[in-house]
Amino acid sequence: MTTGTEKRKEKKVEYWKWPESRSTTPGIDWTKASIITCGIDVGSVSSQAVIMTDGKLFAYSSRRTGYNSPESARNALNWALEGTGMKPEDIHYTVGTGYGRVNVPFAQRAITEIACHARGANYLYGPSVRTILDVGGQDCKVIRCDERGKVETFLMNDKCAAGTGRGMEIIADLLSVPVQDIGRLSFEVDEEPPPVSSTCTIFAKAEATGLLESGWPLNRVLAAYCRAMAHRIGELILRAGVAKDFAMTGGMAKNEGVVKRLAKELNIDILPPSFDTQIAGAVGAALFAKVLAEKEQKK
Amino acid sequence: MLANYGYKDGSGEYFITIDTEKCNGCGACIEPCPEHCFQIGSDENDPLRDEPVAAVVPGQRQKLKYLCMPCKPAGRAVNKLPCEEACTPGAISHSWYHVLQR
Numbered sequence: 001m002t003t004g005t006e007k008r009k010e011k012k013v014e015y016w017k018w019p020e021s022r023s024t025t026p027g028i029d030w031t032k033a034s035i036i037t038c039g040i041d042v043g044s045v046s047s048q049a050v051i052m053t054d055g056k057l058f059a060y061s062s063r064r065t066g067y068n069s070p071e072s073a074r075n076a077l078n079w080a081l082e083g084t085g086m087k088p089e090d091i092h093y094t095v096g097t098g099y100g101r102v103n104v105p106f107a108q109r110a111i112t113e114i115a116c117h118a119r120g121a122n123y124l125y126g127p128s129v130r131t132i133l134d135v136g137g138q139d140c141k142v143i144r145c146d147e148r149g150k151v152e153t154f155l156m157n158d159k160c161a162a163g164t165g166r167g168m169e170i171i172a173d174l175l176s177v178p179v180q181d182i183g184r185l186s187f188e189v190d191e192e193p194p195p196v197s198s199t200c201t202i203f204a205k206a207e208a209t210g211l212l213e214s215g216w217p218l219n220r221v222l223a224a225y226c227r228a229m230a231h232r233i234g235e236l237i238l239r240a241g242v243a244k245d246f247a248m249t250g251g252m253a254k255n256e257g258v259v260k261r262l263a264k265e266l267n268i269d270i271l272p273p274s275f276d277t278q279i280a281g282a283v284g285a286a287l288f289a290k291v292l293a294e295k296e297q298k299k
Numbered sequence: 300m301l302a303n304y305g306y307k308d309g310s311g312e313y314f315i316t317i318d319t320e321k322c323n324g325c326g327a328c329i330e331p332c333p334e335h336c337f338q339i340g341s342d343e344n345d346p347l348r349d350e351p352v353a354a355v356v357p358g359q360r361q362k363l364k365y366l367c368m369p370c371k372p373a374g375r376a377v378n379k380l381p382c383e384e385a386c387t388p389g390a391i392s393h394s395w396y397h398v399l400q401r
Contacts, residue, residue: 109346111343111346112343112344114344115343115344115345115346150300150345151300151344151345152300152301153300153301153302153303154300154301154302154303154344155303155305155314156303157306157307158306158361159306159307159308159361160306160307160308160309200309235307236307239303239307239312239314239394240303288346291347292346
């Protein structure tokens with residue numbers, strides 16, 4: 001006879017874990033570049049490193065932050081440099097941004113993500129962008145900018161988890177759906193359901209559970225949640241005002257379930273991204289690094 | 300730049316807006332605020348600006364609803380808030396005035 005409690009071994013899958021990525025732009029010889037700058041965006045959930053040679057995107061990496069900001073900043077940089085032959089010493093100027101910007105040990109300067117996202121979106125989407133929506137891990141920012149990427153007005157919601165990437169991750173974990181599949185699955189429904197009534201992450205979680213119990217299929221619950229998220233973000237945007245062109249940055253821009261519903265809600269076109277939207281902040285930081293390095297050289 | 304400091308939650312929108320084009324960094328807003336909501340420093344959202352500018356103190360941004368309450372008593376008419384009155388260039392404004400008869 002066996003005594004004591006038996007524990008069933010579980011294979012733990014963490015559904016919130018979105019895939020990390022890195023890339024190098026082919027055809028650039030960095031050894032010939034006159035100025036090499038780096039932007040590090042240490043967010044609450046993800047960390048990005050972007051290397052720019054003469055103001056052109058050379059390499060980037062995007063990773064999950066974890067609990068140690070300085071370490072994540074270093075890891076992101078090392079991964080971005082991997083296989084390029086470049087060493088951290090070759091970088092002339094580094095700017096840190098994001099939630100953990102003061103925790104980037106090798107950065108010469110820290111700049112807020114507001115300024116960096118405007119600059120980054122201006123570079124990545126082109127100068128026609130006037131409104132930028134950045135939905136990050138634990139906040140949501142609306143930025144209006146001019147044709148040079150200079151901020152004209154901004155507002156940020158970092159008090160409430162509703163309408164943030166973290167809210168989506170929590171739903172992913174609750175419903176055992178990989179977070180990057182939520183958008184696609186949320187459209188596989190017979191008809192669009194009404195949004196979940198509460199946008200509060202905690203109450204929405206309870207409501208989602210309730211809907212499943214009442215017999216809703218999984219995809220329908222996802223659709224209802226995405227719709228509520230789009231509505232919540234949309235309300236914030238209206239306060240700042242919408243101007244064309246409208247672009248999205250941050251991880252939520254990859255979730256078509258929210259992006260398409262938001263476009264419908266605000267009755268606008270959202271520029272389709274042709275790159276990893278999560279790197280926008282770090283791109284802006286690297287661009288500022290170039291300006292600041294040149295300013296220092298002149299002195 | 301219109302810098303909106305604050306938040307939106309289930310009960311409403313609580314933003315203090317500082318127009319950085321109008322702000323001259325004089326610091327007249329610091330003293331009158333009973334909850335010490337303002338600070339003067341370099342513009343954290345415009346790294347290329349050299350002149351100092353006013354901003355809402357980072358720790359206070361998440362509780363403006365409660366901090367500003369004493370200056371916005373319910374049912375009593377207040378012409379102008381102390382911070383708005385102190386600001387001669389007129390750079391400061393609030394997003395919520397529902398308890399005031401202006």
